[in-house]
Amino acid sequence: QKEVEQNSGPLSVPEGAIASLNCTYSDRGSQSFFWYRQYSGKSPELIMFIYSNGDKEDGRFTAQLNKASQYVSLLIRDSQPSDSATYLCAVNILNAGNMLTFGGGTRLMVKP
Amino acid sequence: DAGVIQSPRHEVTEMGQEVTLRCKPISGHDYLFWYRQTMMRGLELLIYFNNNVPIDDSGMPEDRFSAKMPNASFSTLKIQPSEPRDSAVYFCASSRGPGTEAFFGQGTRLTVV
Numbered sequence: 001q002k003e004v005e006q007n008s009g010p011l012s013v014p015e016g017a018i019a020s021l022n023c024t025y026s027d028r029g030s031q032s033f034f035w036y037r038q039y040s041g042k043s044p045e046l047i048m049f050i051y052s053n054g055d056k057e058d059g060r061f062t063a064q065l066n067k068a069s070q071y072v073s074l075l076i077r078d079s080q081p082s083d084s085a086t087y088l089c090a091v092n093i094l095n096a097g098n099m100l101t102f103g104g105g106t107r108l109m110v111k112p
Numbered sequence: 113d114a115g116v117i118q119s120p121r122h123e124v125t126e127m128g129q130e131v132t133l134r135c136k137p138i139s140g141h142d143y144l145f146w147y148r149q150t151m152m153r154g155l156e157l158l159i160y161f162n163n164n165v166p167i168d169d170s171g172m173p174e175d176r177f178s179a180k181m182p183n184a185s186f187s188t189l190k191i192q193p194s195e196p197r198d199s200a201v202y203f204c205a206s207s208r209g210p211g212t213e214a215f216f217g218q219g220t221r222l223t224v225v
Contacts, residue, residue, distance in 0.1 A: 045216070
């Protein structure tokens, strides 16, 4: 089992819809969870982080964390074509020196 | 702060040649990471440093790869000799500490022909 898993996609949603991106992780001791966005040919950029169970909202983005289920998700409301990118989930893994381990990413396509 | 700075942005080299990638982390960040990204394998951690000391190099694929961090503001990743399968985008990232967000440089796209 990979330490951080994501569906590679592509996830295709129409403009204006809610995009739901999911990530599961293996280390029950993980405390820090990050979502990065990576446009084609660019570097990953941080868009959200979450440390506590529940929801965290920032504009059109909501991160949801459920530590009991070892599950973190990212919701994008009112999806725009400019949101089309690969979204990477990153989790601190204790047996990896507490360093961030990245999932393989989910490619999101928002169609006008 | 200018962010993490990598050079060169693009590198094309012939098989067998030595390649050196460079990175300047964000000032004040104690951790520096080297990643490799390919379509097949995604983003892989090659090595990371804490306070200029290599901590975990288990991700370095072969002895042909080496990394150094002579001071807090500079690191290199060297491939010698390079092979076509080393073609990838190499990212450098830095962070303040374990479990904190990593900030990425713009990457170096390496092509070995």
